Amino acid sequence: MRSRFGLKIALVAGVFLVCAWRVIGVNPSWDAVRQNLADNIALGLDLKGGTHLILQVQVQDALKAEADQTIDRIRTRLLRAGISYTSIRRNDPGSIEEADSIEIQLDGTPTDRVSDVRAILEEEAPSWLANSTGGSSFALGMRPSELLRLKAETLQQSMSTIENRINGLGLTEPVIQQHGRAEAEHEILVQLPGVSDPARVMNLLQMSAQLEIKKVIDGPFTSPEAARSQNNGILPANSELAHYAERGRNEWYLLERNPVVTGRDLRGATAGRDTQNPGAWQVAFSLSRQAGQRFGLFTAANIGQNLAVVLDRRVQSVASIESRIESEGVINNIDGQTESLDLALVLRAGALPASVVYLEERTVGASLGADSIRQGVQSAIVGVCIIVVVMLAYYRLAGINANLALFFNLLILLAVLSAFGFTLTLPGIAGIILTIGMAVDANVLIFERIREELRAGKAVVAALNAGFGKAFLTIIDTNLTTIIAAAFLFLFGRGPVRGFAVTLAIGLLANLFTSVFVSRLIFDVSMWRKRNLKEMSI
């Protein structure tokens, strides 16, 4: 008997010490306890303040880009093979839901060269399925496997780009993860603890930052029409018009369609004051070795010509090539310091493969979070105090037992939360309240049962045994049912529902241990050597 007690007591004491160490720490001063609690219990954004964003990656953008590249390749091959056509173009899916409908339409090829066209399509568009619609037209749809791959890749790439950008800002403990059902929704969750003014971050994450350096064919023109009329109404092959509206300008340039350098060729970018335009800012960038060689050859061959720095399809600056440029360049004409810092950061972090939109933005100010946690904790303390007093008044000495079990339960709950790094949110507090309710209930069930047995005339020890024995089944049933429910809520729920499920499940498992095992042990120890006790304080 004694040795079995010894083992049990050692177990309970061990659990208690480990949990107490985890939650309270070794230093028992009040400030140290508070500090430890603050360090060990991770609070959700709703309690500590911060910004929560859900972004959706517009994957159709990446599909459209892929279609455009394919069209370019087909066009070149058809031209080289001397096959005429009236038009080749793609459709324009406007939303994620329509993304899969991406299609390239090739019309007006000569009917006697159908097999040649087919061969070219197969070679140049391997990820597309070509259907002949009438003898001279083809419709190309993307293969389903390719659609899936490209969309998943776009999401992954967007996520790592966003991660790079956020890390570049040096924020603490950001969370960036996929959100939503599997791959199908292309959503990204971003949580930024402590950020109460998300405007800059939100802007930064949305910047597409497509940097291109292009050769200027002609310009400036005062309007697109002026540019066209200069070229007999049509633009030359492989050229495009771009608007230059920086610093009060309103000019148009005719540029070569294919860039000499793009954002992918960058090795680094740093912000600084604009060396040419006082008051403005600039971003200086350096090129990778390979791109640097290419740029060197190009600039050496085009001395005296103009180059345009194009950012997101708008001309940012124009400069003439004075000498061979190997590896460095500058983007001028940036309005403010923050803008130049952000642009440099985004260029370093890489461009987004598709645009992103915000589905949700939540900002909890530190003061609001602090208010709700203070009020929540205050009311919980008052509530627990009332429960403790009532249990003592109602069950007298046995009430001490119940209260010990309740505190032990809460201690284990907090310790497990901190050990596994679960975050405590408002719904999590709801889970704790239900846990308190059920912990009290377990003891009430046991004590009422013992009282019943005592009323039925049983001796104290027998009543204790019967009470625990009979209440045990009920407690197992009620707790297990709720734990099963919590498990399902955890599996299928999201965000707040999960937070609730986690605290509830941990609390109830702890409850099984404290109410059935610990509470029983306290009774047994206090009754030890009092086998013939006639009365108990319950």
Added chain:
Amino acid sequence: MQLIGQTSIDFLGRRKIFIALSAALLLAGIGSAVTKGGLKFGIDFKGGTLVYVKFRDAPDPERIRGVLQGKGLSVATLQPFQDTADAHELKIDLDLAGDVVETSGKDQVIETLREIYPIGAGKLDFNNASPEALAQSLLSERTLRDAGHSSRDLASHAEAMVAWRDQAPRSGLLRDLAELSDVPGVPSSVVAAVPQVAEAGAFHIGGVEVVGPKIGAELQWQAIKATLFALAGMLVYIAFRFEWIYGVAAVIAVFHDVFITIGFFSLFDREIELTVVAALLTLVGYSMNDTIVIFDRVRENRAAVRKSSMTDLLNLSINQTLSRTVLTSGLTLVAVLCLLVLGGEVLRGFSFGLAVGVLVGTYSSIFIASPVLLWGQGLQTARAGGGRRRR
């Protein structure tokens, strides 16, 4: 101490009265929801823009509403959130403008407030400043630079002052920048410089929520799906531990509770926010717990008292567990009422749901789950042929 001794109340004999009461409550809830044009969902479910603002002095909601509407924004609600002698808070709720998240709505609200409560030109609003912005402003102040404060020092002082501003009892709103002399660790030269660059504005933005329509619908569906799966899981467990009909009775009681509680939200004109879902989940767990305690007693008594009828068995079990039911529910209700009274405005919807839930959940275990079980058992016996002896 003993509140309730041994009782022998005929709970099931009065079941028709209570079923009528439940039906009346359900109808009242439905009727209220219908006449009010549907349930009032919070921003999490309906989408839109929500801005929590704290004011130094009592604001004029009608004026703010007027200016916002003048800018073409559709203001859904503009209600005092917490309005006591020393705390004036407003919740400004804008309807969804388009398909995508409109962050401009938030900006316009802040802009409008700035128009109504202007601060000195070129100055920073200390009560809405981020630590970075404050540090930047301090850095531009010549006296501080001359006094040899490094930018890193100023950044940490700015952080300390903003953190202090956000603590209770200030909770984000300073009346006077002179209060900053109480911030520990910040030298008086820095405190003295703050009024040069900043001003204590009349309001503080406590939080902003912007939710697109897709997220709302998705959240709603997610929560419902998770709850249904959880209920199915409980049903199977109870069926396994007891009998199918026990599980069905318990689940019906839970549905009853959830619907009546939602009805109360409509009756009391409360919004169903995301935290209310947590309250409803708690209610599901609580009500189930309560029902199982009674059913467990029924199972035990059925083995012991073989001859008695199901009605007597149920009555006996309810009476035997009555003192436990009253004590547990009473204590849980006390904890929940503390939350309702002291828990603050953010938790109010949640604690309201819990308070109603605990009451209804306790009631339903006795007056709904038990009669349904009785009825189901009767059906089962009838189907098995009246001749078969009750197990």
